[in-house]
Amino acid sequence: MSEYTAHDASGPSVGIVTKQSYTFAEKPAEALVLESGTRLGPVTVAYETYGELSPTRDNVVLIHHALSGDCHAAGYYSKADTKPGWWETMVGPGKGIDTDHYFVVSTSILGSCGGTTGPCSTNPATGKPYGLDFPVVTVGDMVEVQKKLLDHLRIERLLAVVGGSLGGMQALEWSLRFPDRVGGVIALATTMRHSALAIAFNEIARQAIMADPNWNNGHYYDGEKPATGLAVARMIGHVTYLSDVALRRKFGRRLQGKEDFSFQFDDIDFQVESYLRHQGSKFVERFDANSFLYVTKAADYFDLERRAEADSAVKVFAGAKASFLVVSFTSDWLYPTYQSRELVRALKKNNRDVSFCEIKADAGHDAFLIPNQRLSRLIANFLERVRREQSK
Amino acid sequence: MSEYTAHDASGPSVGIVTKQSYTFAEKPAEALVLESGTRLGPVTVAYETYGELSPTRDNVVLIHHALSGDCHAAGYYSKADTKPGWWETMVGPGKGIDTDHYFVVSTSILGSCGGTTGPCSTNPATGKPYGLDFPVVTVGDMVEVQKKLLDHLRIERLLAVVGGSLGGMQALEWSLRFPDRVGGVIALATTMRHSALAIAFNEIARQAIMADPNWNNGHYYDGEKPATGLAVARMIGHVTYLSDVALRRKFGRRLQGKEDFSFQFDDIDFQVESYLRHQGSKFVERFDANSFLYVTKAADYFDLERRAEADSAVKVFAGAKASFLVVSFTSDWLYPTYQSRELVRALKKNNRDVSFCEIKADAGHDAFLIPNQRLSRLIANFLERVRREQSK
Numbered sequence: 036m037s038e039y040t041a042h043d044a045s046g047p048s049v050g051i052v053t054k055q056s057y058t059f060a061e062k063p064a065e066a067l068v069l070e071s072g073t074r075l076g077p078v079t080v081a082y083e084t085y086g087e088l089s090p091t092r093d094n095v096v097l098i099h100h101a102l103s104g105d106c107h108a109a110g111y112y113s114k115a116d117t118k119p120g121w122w123e124t125m126v127g128p129g130k131g132i133d134t135d136h137y138f139v140v141s142t143s144i145l146g147s148c149g150g151t152t153g154p155c156s157t158n159p160a161t162g163k164p165y166g167l168d169f170p171v172v173t174v175g176d177m178v179e180v181q182k183k184l185l186d187h188l189r190i191e192r193l194l195a196v197v198g199g200s201l202g203g204m205q206a207l208e209w210s211l212r213f214p215d216r217v218g219g220v221i222a223l224a225t226t227m228r229h230s231a232l233a234i235a236f237n238e239i240a241r242q243a244i245m246a247d248p249n250w251n252n253g254h255y256y257d258g259e260k261p262a263t264g265l266a267v268a269r270m271i272g273h274v275t276y277l278s279d280v281a282l283r284r285k286f287g288r289r290l291q292g293k294e295d296f297s298f299q300f301d302d303i304d305f306q307v308e309s310y311l312r313h314q315g316s317k318f319v320e321r322f323d324a325n326s327f328l329y330v331t332k333a334a335d336y337f338d339l340e341r342r343a344e345a346d347s348a349v350k351v352f353a354g355a356k357a358s359f360l361v362v363s364f365t366s367d368w369l370y371p372t373y374q375s376r377e378l379v380r381a382l383k384k385n386n387r388d389v390s391f392c393e394i395k396a397d398a399g400h401d402a403f404l405i406p407n408q409r410l411s412r413l414i415a416n417f418l419e420r421v422r423r424e425q426s427k
Numbered sequence: 428m429s430e431y432t433a434h435d436a437s438g439p440s441v442g443i444v445t446k447q448s449y450t451f452a453e454k455p456a457e458a459l460v461l462e463s464g465t466r467l468g469p470v471t472v473a474y475e476t477y478g479e480l481s482p483t484r485d486n487v488v489l490i491h492h493a494l495s496g497d498c499h500a501a502g503y504y505s506k507a508d509t510k511p512g513w514w515e516t517m518v519g520p521g522k523g524i525d526t527d528h529y530f531v532v533s534t535s536i537l538g539s540c541g542g543t544t545g546p547c548s549t550n551p552a553t554g555k556p557y558g559l560d561f562p563v564v565t566v567g568d569m570v571e572v573q574k575k576l577l578d579h580l581r582i583e584r585l586l587a588v589v590g591g592s593l594g595g596m597q598a599l600e601w602s603l604r605f606p607d608r609v610g611g612v613i614a615l616a617t618t619m620r621h622s623a624l625a626i627a628f629n630e631i632a633r634q635a636i637m638a639d640p641n642w643n644n645g646h647y648y649d650g651e652k653p654a655t656g657l658a659v660a661r662m663i664g665h666v667t668y669l670s671d672v673a674l675r676r677k678f679g680r681r682l683q684g685k686e687d688f689s690f691q692f693d694d695i696d697f698q699v700e701s702y703l704r705h706q707g708s709k710f711v712e713r714f715d716a717n718s719f720l721y722v723t724k725a726a727d728y729f730d731l732e733r734r735a736e737a738d739s740a741v742k743v744f745a746g747a748k749a750s751f752l753v754v755s756f757t758s759d760w761l762y763p764t765y766q767s768r769e770l771v772r773a774l775k776k777n778n779r780d781v782s783f784c785e786i787k788a789d790a791g792h793d794a795f796l797i798p799n800q801r802l803s804r805l806i807a808n809f810l811e812r813v814r815r816e817q818s819k
Contacts (some may be wrong), residue, residue, distance in 0.1 A: 242707070246639065270627075288730060
């Protein structure tokens with residue numbers, strides 16, 4: 036166990052961690068062939084690891100982040116660092132994903148801006164950032180990149196893959212693309228086909244970015260960033276991750292530092308407005324607008340039924356061999372429970388081993404990111420069970 | 428009954444109608460004093476009427492439109508006009524609001540762009556459009572303007588006031604501001620206090636408008652309009668009026684005129700994307716961006732509990748004398764049924780006569796605008812009952 040004392044109250048931490056990277060496809064002949072048919076290379080994948088790899092290399096858990104995350108899932112980058120990784124409450128010694136037992140690998144996804152190749156990376160053909168010349172990527176492409184990294188790390192088999200939202204889509208994709216390499220799949224607050232409602236919100240967010248003149252068709256890396264467009268996009272996304280009841284509890288109709296309405300537009304009336312604006316401007320500092328376009332597009336394209344070339348969900352998981360844990364949250368209206376139930380039905384029709392749990396939570400879609408003892412226990416027990424069965 | 432044949436299949440129409448207007452507060456001394464304390468004048472109110480005023484002037488139904496509507500609730504402007512008023516399916520001979528029996532008055536609300544004074548009207552102080560110099564108005568101010576029109580028309584008492592969404596807020600406001608002048612209140616898909624979620628979406632939409640450089644702090648009337656910002660704002664609003672199930676049924680994941688994904692950003696992949704873009708660009712042609720700011724702000728400020736200066740809902744309707752019909756729709760997540768129930772509870776605590784119905788409907792918040800026999804019957808029966816009780 037780490038001697039490092041975490042800054043938050045979520046218990047012991049994996050401590051100081053280092054972001055690493057691996058680059059492949061440096062020669063044109065080795066380029067990664069994407070689902071679109073486009074060839075991409077070189078490809079750098081940023082990653083972090085927590086815990087110790089067992090001598091038999093059989094204790095690996097791969098974590099997938101969601102839309103706005105990156106490979107920094109746990110720990111701190113320095114003693115002075117006050118902000119831990121995005122899943123600090125789940126990943127660490129004695130936690131749901133227990134780094135005393137498991138070797139955790141966490142990567143930044145293809146197309147994003149967390150160190151893995153994406154639209155802000157240098158296009159070797161021009162020596163400048165790709166911008167919109169970066170090819171549109173899919174969840175399948177993200178998973179291929181992760182698989183290349185695991186090959187490099189000489190990890191043949193994953194004890195489990197785990198993720199929420201877009202991360203859950205990657206976990207599901209793993210079970211079909213590399214069925215012999217995955218023991219367990221943990222899919223949280225996710226879906227097997229992105230809904231029209233989810234596509235609608237993503238499309239509006241993309242339109243908000245593209246409406247910003249600074250976006251300049253994706254060429255803004257040497258000038259002003261499309262900050263206002265990206266802020267609006269983030270606000271749209273952010274409100275869909277919350278819930279009516281969470282917003283009521285957190286803000287209600289409380290005014291922001293005033294007793295009465297301002298009767299003005301250059302002032303802020305409600306706390307919820309102030310909160311959203313803050314979320315928007317904070318996001319702009321850390322996220323790339325083009326990446327937002329690419330990552331939301333990948334989510335919109337995600338549709339396991341379509342890939343199965345079947346007109347029903349029956350055959351979707353015919354090739355899968357893993358055990359599954361599917362978890363939804365009562366107040367998640369972006370990926371509602373009925374979508375998890377559809378996933379569970381499709382798995383059962385293919386005789387997959389699947390556990391399903393709907394957790395009562397007010398926090399909306401974001402519930403999977405919030406400390407929840409029940410979720411931690413579910414994940415810990417599932418990992419333990421997969422490990423037991425694997426060692427039989 | 429009108430001899431005019433309606434263009435749609437919703438039955439007979441009120442036929443050709445004419446938009447009228449009335450201007451008051453032309454002298455500074457007669458200015459309308461708004462809730463903010465600001466004085467406004469002159470004020471023009473645009474309106475239409477359908478049906479015949481009874482000799483005893485006791486058959487008047489006042490209709491309130493929602494955010495993006497105007498006074499043109501029913502009928503056509505000419506024989507060549509193919510687009511009827513926004514509530515054509517509800518208002519007309521033999522319909523839910525039966526113009527064979529009732530004299531219907533429908534006004535454009537203060538602050539909007541449907542002919543009633545708003546930010547695009549000429550500011551008498553400058554001879555130019557008000558822009559952001561227009562004062563922030565409230566639902567109460569809207570209702571005051573309607574009352575001035577009714578005084579002008581010598582209509583002392585309303586058989587009923589009726590509206591959905593922001594229109595429902597106006598109806599509720601009438602019952603408290605002028606309790607002796609309203610017999611019945613029909614409040615559809617509405618709330619007595621705008622929720623944090625609803626404020627959040629409105630705020631994001633406003634931010635989208637203000638992020639458009641053409642918005643230019645509200646001064647755009649002699650130049651390029653903030654069309655992209657307003658389109659994004661409309662798309663945000665529009666998707667909140669629909670529902671997950673309605674979007675699934677209407678669009679699902681169907682592609683727009685293609686067999687496979689485009690893998691591009693300058694193309695449209697999904698039908699739902701095409702639909703939203705169409706909604707956005709259509710709206711820009713008919714609506715003023717500044718009005719969008721003012722009207723959403725009025726909705727956000729709406730809070731009957733706050734006005735009651737009470738910390739519970741008990742006293743809110745203490746002054747009301749009308750009978751109430753409250754209707755919610757199962758798939759409306761912007762003004763969910765629990766908010767209608769809160770309203771009903773507050774009314775009952777004050778011993779008001781109230782009927783409540785939750786209608787099963789997939790269409791989301793927009794359900795109140797969509798032909799629904801049950802809704803039409805509920806409204807017709809309620810009006811009939813109020814009329815009977817009034818004539819006792």
